[in-house]
Amino acid sequence: QQQVKQSPQSLIVQKGGISIINCAYENTAFDYFPWYQQFPGKGPALLIAIRPDVSEKKEGRFTISFNKSAKQFSLHIMDSQPGDSATYFCAASSRSNDYKLSFGAGTTVTVRA
């Protein structure tokens, strides 16, 4: 069973719109929550990451919102562009567990021009 649950499985957004992807976890030992972006035929690449001592982190058009009490975190893509069309994975890890990443199932985002 996956330790990190991700939704939706896919989404379509118009250019300039907002994409929102949600993730939930159970293991309170997790202390690092990254998001990875993957293009077809490529390996995942780190997009943005957050630690549980902050509730929000923004890098350009990408924002992570983190709710420690609800054990949920989400990725917001503002002003979505066709180049953002990719699969996005949330993940979680703990330094006390050899930094092993547990991944969500992934969300395929399609941005229509």
Add this chain to the structure above:
Amino acid sequence: NAGVTQTPKFRVLKTGQSMTLLCAQDMNHEYMYWYRQDPGMGLRLIHYSVGEGTTAKGEVPDGYNVSRLKKQNFLLGLESAAPSQTSVYFCASYRVRGNTEAFFGQGTRLTVV
């Protein structure tokens, strides 16, 4: 500046054949991981290593073996391939000091017929 290099990129095996996937990193990282990616399941950890000469089981280790004889190389072996091992395999090298980040290779697409 190669980062993480996986060889081969594609391979077709017959059931029962064996093969070895090679992962090489040039970032002097201690931690290395092998994942498999299947549709709708995200990335699942097969085996990992926390340093030269060490290996440990991940979430889905059955049917695979690994070796880390040199710090820069992490080998994944399939002794007797099965159709259920048809997947895309990713190696990752992990920076744990400073800004934590996993660096992924380009992947190996393996088909077992």
